[in-house]
Amino acid sequence: MPKQNQEWEEEYKRMQQVGHLIDKKIKRFSQYMRAIKDRVIDIKKDFWDDVTVNLTELDDALETQASLKQQAEFLSERERTHGQLAWQLSKLQKLQHKPYFGRIDFREDGTNEAEKIYIGTSSLMDENEEDFLIYDWRAPISSMYYDFPPGDAHYEAVDETIHGELTLKRQYVTKQGELTGMFDTGITIGDGLLQSVLGQSADTTMKSIVATIQREQNRIIRNETHRYLVVQGVAGSGKTSAAMQRVAYLLYRYRQQMKADQMILFSPNPLFNGYVSRVLPELGEDNIKQTTFYEYIEGQLGDRFVVESPFEQLELSLSRNHEDQTERMLGMRHKATKAFQEQVDRFIDQLHYSGVEFRTIRFRGDVILSKNQLSQYFYKQLRDLPLQQRVEKLMRYILRHLKEIETTLIDQDWVEDELQLLDKADLQEAFSHLDQETIDHHHEIDAETQYLKQKIVKRALLPLQEKVKRFNFINVKKTYEKLYDQPANSDEMTEEEWQKIAKFSKQYLNENFLAWEDATPFLYFEKMLTGFNENREIKHVFIDEAQDYSPFQIRYLKRIYPSSYMTLLGDYNQSIYYHALLEDSIMKEERDDHHRIQLMRSYRSTKEIVDFTRSLIPGGDQIEPFNRAGELPEVIEVDHDTIAEYKLYQLIDRYEKANHQTIAVVTKNRKQADRVARLLRSTYETIHQIDPTSHSYEEGIHVIPAYLAKGIEFDAVIVYDASAHEYLNDLERHLLYTACTRAMHSLSLIAVGGVSPIIKEVPTNTYRFSKIHHVEN
Numbered sequence: 001m002p003k004q005n006q007e008w009e010e011e012y013k014r015m016q017q018v019g020h021l022i023d024k025k026i027k028r029f030s031q032y033m034r035a036i037k038d039r040v041i042d043i044k045k046d047f048w049d050d051v052t053v054n055l056t057e058l059d060d061a062l063e064t065q066a067s068l069k070q071q072a073e074f075l076s077e078r079e080r081t082h083g084q085l086a087w088q089l090s091k092l093q094k095l096q097h098k099p100y101f102g103r104i105d106f107r108e109d110g111t112n113e114a115e116k117i118y119i120g121t122s123s124l125m126d127e128n129e130e131d132f133l134i135y136d137w138r139a140p141i142s143s144m145y146y147d148f149p150p151g152d153a154h155y156e157a158v159d160e161t162i163h164g165e166l167t168l169k170r171q172y173v174t175k176q177g178e179l180t181g182m183f184d185t186g187i188t189i190g191d192g193l194l195q196s197v198l199g200q201s202a203d204t205t206m207k208s209i210v211a212t213i214q215r216e217q218n219r220i221i222r223n224e225t226h227r228y229l230v231v232q233g234v235a236g237s238g239k240t241s242a243a244m245q246r247v248a249y250l251l252y253r254y255r256q257q258m259k260a261d262q263m264i265l266f267s268p269n270p271l272f273n274g275y276v277s278r279v280l281p282e283l284g285e286d287n288i289k290q291t292t293f294y295e296y297i298e299g300q301l302g303d304r305f306v307v308e309s310p311f312e313q314l315e316l317s318l319s320r321n322h323e324d325q326t327e328r329m330l331g332m333r334h335k336a337t338k339a340f341q342e343q344v345d346r347f348i349d350q351l352h353y354s355g356v357e358f359r360t361i362r363f364r365g366d367v368i369l370s371k372n373q374l375s376q377y378f379y380k381q382l383r384d385l386p387l388q389q390r391v392e393k394l395m396r397y398i399l400r401h402l403k404e405i406e407t408t409l410i411d412q413d414w415v416e417d418e419l420q421l422l423d424k425a426d427l428q429e430a431f432s433h434l435d436q437e438t439i440d441h442h443h444e445i446d447a448e449t450q451y452l453k454q455k456i457v458k459r460a461l462l463p464l465q466e467k468v469k470r471f472n473f474i475n476v477k478k479t480y481e482k483l484y485d486q487p488a489n490s491d492e493m494t495e496e497e498w499q500k501i502a503k504f505s506k507q508y509l510n511e512n513f514l515a516w517e518d519a520t521p522f523l524y525f526e527k528m529l530t531g532f533n534e535n536r537e538i539k540h541v542f543i544d545e546a547q548d549y550s551p552f553q554i555r556y557l558k559r560i561y562p563s564s565y566m567t568l569l570g571d572y573n574q575s576i577y578y579h580a581l582l583e584d585s586i587m588k589e590e591r592d593d594h595h596r597i598q599l600m601r602s603y604r605s606t607k608e609i610v611d612f613t614r615s616l617i618p619g620g621d622q623i624e625p626f627n628r629a630g631e632l633p634e635v636i637e638v639d640h641d642t643i644a645e646y647k648l649y650q651l652i653d654r655y656e657k658a659n660h661q662t663i664a665v666v667t668k669n670r671k672q673a674d675r676v677a678r679l680l681r682s683t684y685e686t687i688h689q690i691d692p693t694s695h696s697y698e699e700g701i702h703v704i705p706a707y708l709a710k711g712i713e714f715d716a717v718i719v720y721d722a723s724a725h726e727y728l729n730d731l732e733r734h735l736l737y738t739a740c741t742r743a744m745h746s747l748s749l750i751a752v753g754g755v756s757p758i759i760k761e762v763p764t765n766t767y768r769f770s771k772i773h774h775v776e777n
């Protein structure tokens with residue numbers, strides 16, 4: 001038999017054998033689990049029969065207690081074992097479909113023989129639990145699979161670096177647990193496998209990339225040394241994929257110290273949350289916490305303000321009424337900066353001496369403590385303390401005061417009135433509470449009334465006490481407003497410009513409206529006064545699309561997660577918020593405490609699409625396309641809407657015939673999306689229109705504003721409309737780039753009137769251009 005065939009035979013057989021062992025283990029685990037379950041049911045059923053309940057004597061009662069405790073411990077021990085087995089079983093079931101995807105043969109220096117290391121999503125021991133048949137992809141030794149071609153290689157073991165030689169590197173293709181292909185590779189990860197993975201249709205949920213992780217991505221996944229890891233990666237470079245793999249890696253490495261719910265992912269929108277939600281379960285791990293920054297802010301402030309969403313703010317900055325909005329735009333920019341944070345900090349410093357606005361404490365309309373009294377106490381008695389301590393002390397002072405007045409309130413008429421309205425349960429409770437030894441009947445009635453009255457007063461005071469505990473006695477809004485009465489003293493803008501910002505900012509606050517750019521500064525300000533409720537439970541924060549966060553927002557997040565590690569992933573060319581055009585964007589900032597990794601290779605789209613899209617942005621020539629061939633993108637210029645609509649139908653039909661599962665018509669804003677969706681609904685039965693609340697998407701035709709398509713991908717993308725009227729400035733350039741880079745296999749752009757000048761900068765050999773003046777029959 002030729003060597004190749006023989007090797008194939010051996011590999012085929014091995015996978016079969018491993019498969020049998022997995023089946024066997026699954027069977028054994030299932031039986032064991034069933035037995036435990038039956039036992040637990042029996043125990044629960046017979047629980048009271050098996051404990052001896054005797055409470056007559058102290059000794060007997062203690063014995064009963066011990067017996068109960070023993071039974072309960074026995075139960076929980078069984079339940080724990082059941083849980084662990086279920087977890088292992090689910091891992092085995094995953095291995096059943098694909099036991100392993102790779103193999104390296106590694107000969108450690110000083111030894112003669114190479115060890116065969118088979119790598120899969122989790123590890124598997126042989127029958128005797130002695131040798132690894134499969135190594136978990138996250139095991140230290142597995143890292144060489146991602147990091148080295150055959151030849152010299154090394155990996156980090158517990159406390160030393162192991163050197164040696166990779167004598168073989170092999171990849172496997174499997175179907176339902178059966179080996180269907182294998183190839184040896186001379187490079188880090190074979191392009192062949194990657195080609196076939198990337199050539200597939202877009203999924204409506206993200207897949208794990210465990211079998212084809214690239215070396216540069218592996219550096220992100222396995223980074224354990226840096227507190228703040230910043231990944232600047234071009235569109236489609238696998239930032240999100242690497243982040244999800246990194247979560248799985250960290251959960252494996254720190255299994256004893258960290259659980260999935262101690263990590264949190266801030267994502268750009270709810271749709272993205274749904275999109276990535278399957279990756280970790282696919283890898284056999286629990287999902288981590290997920291939220292959007294807006295959801296977080298809304299949770300903090302939504303009960304007091306109408307908080308503008310980032311998308312509403314974006315719609316505004318993308319509208320063509322910039323002229324009317326000059327001040328607002330100026331404000332958006334300024335309020336994102338560190339300079340503004342310093343301005344807020346300076347203002348807070350001043351509040352040490354004067355300026356905090358208080359609310360008069362009233363109870364049933366009567367003044368308990370006037371705002372002047374509170375201010376006096378704050379600025380005189382407590383003046384030597386730091387602000388937050390003062391606020392805390394003042395809170396305690398007010399609560400003490402409320403306690404003191406309880407007795408004086410008891411004799412007020414309203415208490416008597418409420419006494420008459422008490423229900424039976426209250427009266428019964430009062431009886432049982434009273435001292436059993438009260439003999440004198442009159443005495444008893446008095447005491448009972450007194451007790452009930454106290455209870456009425458306490459109950460009535462409760463909501464006020466709660467408010468006080470939440471520092472409601474400080475009028476944060478009114479205090480914050482005073483910030484806008486201060487001069488800016490900033491190099492960033494003239495005082496005149498600041499005055500304009502100040503005017504509308506105050507007006508918004510008065511209307512209880514928090515513009516998105518004011519939301520974080522306001523919350524920061526509030527927390528600086530009343531204290532940050534720092535979250536030390538969370539050990540790792542992931543921020544995707546980090547380029548869209550202002551420096552102010554990032555600083556805020558660092559503040560509320562003070563002991564957490566952070567992984568920030570983004571792409572400054574996809575910055576779509578007005579403030580994010582600032583030079584001091586987090587993605588560009590060089591800081592000693594930030595470790596930066598750049599990803600320049602783009603995997604999502606065909607080479608043709610990458611060649612086109614990279615020319616839309618400055619410095620795009622640095623972007624390296626992955627070599628997967630497809631058709632040239634198409635730019636279609638039409639004279640008016642009717643032809644555009646006709647072309648839109650034509651393209652959709654073409655993409656449907658090409659078997660593209662997900663087709664997206666990407667618009668610039670919501671208004672356009674509404675219009676296009678209305679139009680398409682007249683022809684197609686199902687059109688999915690994505691809005692800021694969408695949590696998932698399906699196969700079919702979608703209409704989506706570009707800013708909601710962030711982070712996700714489609715087989716085919718049609719940008720509508722890519723005209724000079726819509727895409728002109730830097731922000732729109734980023735938006736257009738984001739829209740086009742969502743396409744995996746096909747991309748076309750329809751422009752009504754003149755094509756955007758941004759597209760005109762793109763070399764004409766990277767796309768097909770057509771200009772249509774009338775509809776062909």
Ligand SMILES: Nc1ncnc2c1ncn2[C@@H]1O[C@H](COP(=O)(O)OP(=O)(O)OP(=O)(O)O)[C@@H](O)[C@H]1O
Nearest residue numbers: 209212213214235236237238239240241603604711
């Ligand atoms: N090593 C890899 N193996 C297989 N597929 C990969 C790999 N890296 C990236 N991909 C694929 O490329 C596509 C883009 O990946 P991902 O969404 O993680 O990139 P991104 O950098 O977050 O993109 P963007 O910033 O444009 O949203 C996905 O389909 C992903 O599965």
